[in-house]
Amino acid sequence: MSEAKDEAKNEVKDEAKDEAKDEVKSEAKDEAKSEATADRKVEEFAEHKIEIDGWPVNLVSYKIGDTFYCKADNVSPGARLARTKGTTREEVESAAIARAKELLARTRRREI
Numbered sequence: 001m002s003e004a005k006d007e008a009k010n011e012v013k014d015e016a017k018d019e020a021k022d023e024v025k026s027e028a029k030d031e032a033k034s035e036a037t038a039d040r041k042v043e044e045f046a047e048h049k050i051e052i053d054g055w056p057v058n059l060v061s062y063k064i065g066d067t068f069y070c071k072a073d074n075v076s077p078g079a080r081l082a083r084t085k086g087t088t089r090e091e092v093e094s095a096a097i098a099r100a101k102e103l104l105a106r107t108r109r110r111e112i
Helices: 002-038 089-105
Strands: 042-052 055-064 067-074 080-086
Touching: 042 089, 055 089, 067 089, 080 089
Parallel strands: none
Antiparallel strands: 042 055, 055 067, 067 080
């Protein structure tokens, strides 16, 4: 019976060690990402509101390095609908709008 207890304790210790290692790796990755992007600046930032299928949508696009990023969110609750990245502003904005249209088309409107 004590062998089973010792085995269980060792398993718990091993799991804790694995979790700690994963956490350290995750923190190291996050730190490396922040260092890599610390040198880069946001350029060509643009924000505008559009309407998709009767829903107000906030579209934000910007460039970091050679990559454009775009985020579309529902203005009312501020829920992110889409995030895209690509080589041109037009490409990322059209992809974000297409994804937002797809998601908003599934949303039901209820009469009050």
